[in-house]
Amino acid sequence: MIIILLYITPILATLLIAAPSFASLAMRIWVAAKSGEVQQSNEDEKRKTLVTSASDLPVSELRKLKPFVLYQIWLLVKGIAALFMFPIAMLRLSIAVRWGSRVWWYSPVNLYDIWRLAFIYLSYYYARQNAFLTAFALAAIVGISAVYEMLSILQNENGILHILRMPRHKVHIRGIVESGLILVLAFGASYYAMSVANPTSFSRQLSILDSIYFSVITIATVGYGDIAPVAGHAKILTIFEVLLGLLYILFIVGIFLSVFFKHQEKEVNRKDESA
Numbered sequence: 001m002i003i004i005l006l007y008i009t010p011i012l013a014t015l016l017i018a019a020p021s022f023a024s025l026a027m028r029i030w031v032a033a034k035s036g037e038v039q040q041s042n043e044d045e046k047r048k049t050l051v052t053s054a055s056d057l058p059v060s061e062l063r064k065l066k067p068f069v070l071y072q073i074w075l076l077v078k079g080i081a082a083l084f085m086f087p088i089a090m091l092r093l094s095i096a097v098r099w100g101s102r103v104w105w106y107s108p109v110n111l112y113d114i115w116r117l118a119f120i121y122l123s124y125y126y127a128r129q130n131a132f133l134t135a136f137a138l139a140a141i142v143g144i145s146a147v148y149e150m151l152s153i154l155q156n157e158n159g160i161l162h163i164l165r166m167p168r169h170k171v172h173i174r175g176i177v178e179s180g181l182i183l184v185l186a187f188g189a190s191y192y193a194m195s196v197a198n199p200t201s202f203s204r205q206l207s208i209l210d211s212i213y214f215s216v217i218t219i220a221t222v223g224y225g226d227i228a229p230v231a232g233h234a235k236i237l238t239i240f241e242v243l244l245g246l247l248y249i250l251f252i253v254g255i256f257l258s259v260f261f262k263h264q265e266k267e268v269n270r271k272d273e274s275a
Contacts, residue, residue, distance in 0.1 A: 003138075006118060010087035014094040081148035084141050088115045110175075112149075116142050116182045123189035124208060127196050135193040143186035146179045147244065150251055176255065180219070180248050187241045188215035194234055201231040219245035 082089075088111050095103060119138050127135035191202070192211035199205040204227065206214065214227045218241045229235045 002122065003119075003134075006122070007087055010091040010115075014087070014090040077144060077148050077151075080141065081145040084145050085112060085115065088112055110178065113178050113182065116145065117185070120182070120185045120189055123186075124192060127189065127193040130196070132193050132197040136190055139186045139189035139193065143183055143190075146182040146186065149179050150176065150248070176251060183244065183248070184215045184219055185212065187219065187237070188212040190237055191215060191234070194231070194237070198231060201229065201234040203228045203230055215241065218242060219248065221245050221249075 092111055119142050123135045123138040123142070125135075126132075126138065188208075188211040191214055192206055192208055194201045195206035195211065202214070204210075206227070210227065217224055218238055221242055229238045
């Protein structure tokens with residue numbers, strides 16, 4: 001009941017803030033969508049044909065199909081993240097329609113992060129109420145949304161992933177750091193739910209602080225050894241966080257290198273123009 005109320009509240013606020021503006025915007029989107037409806041239907045037919053005939057393809061063709069399968073997995077992750085963030089996305093859009101988009105440039109808070117933190121809190125709450133599946137599901141959804149936000153700054157060029165040189169949205173270091181913190185808390189909630197459900201999952205039963213501490217040292221690939229996973233499911237989840245921790249570190253390093261090389265390129269161009 002708490003989850004339903006939390007999910008519906010931003011949607012109701014959206015309707016109260018900018019219902020007339022959204023009606024006009026929806027009409028313009030519908031007209032634009034109708035113009036591209038034929039082209040989209042053709043693309044959908046191609047995808048259906050590709051999937052239904054995959055079982056009859058030779059190995060050489062299946063190798064070409066691999067990027068398509070990965071793309072479908074990416075769509076699944078994107079769909080889960082979009083469904084989870086939908087109420088806050090609508091609330092942000094309604095505020096921008098009513099008071100202008102500048103409000104978000106000067107706002108000290110990020111509604112997306114507040115939304116995720118609220119669900120992480122619910123995850124810890126349900127773990128303490130012995131609703132372990134609900135707690136783990138909430139933590140998993142929050143973690144997926146954080147991973148999607150980090151991966152959304154990548155683009156695929158000839159099978160190689162690159163950080164967007166001309167990003168579709170402005171990439172902030174603060175946003176990447178906040179996503180990392182959300183990921184830490186989401187894994188911490190999962191560890192806490194596991195420990196409460198089965199105290200032998202780790203070398204000792206974890207408190208809330210212990211679970212966050214273990215998540216931090218795991219994603220940072222430090223591994224002091226004072227807390228260790230014992231049960232199989234705890235080991236598997238720890239492996240996932242270690243791999244995501246390595247990916248996260250590469251993200252941070254890659255972004256700093258991208259900014260550095262872009263600055264160097266501007267300096268060279270400026271010197272060439274002045275010479």
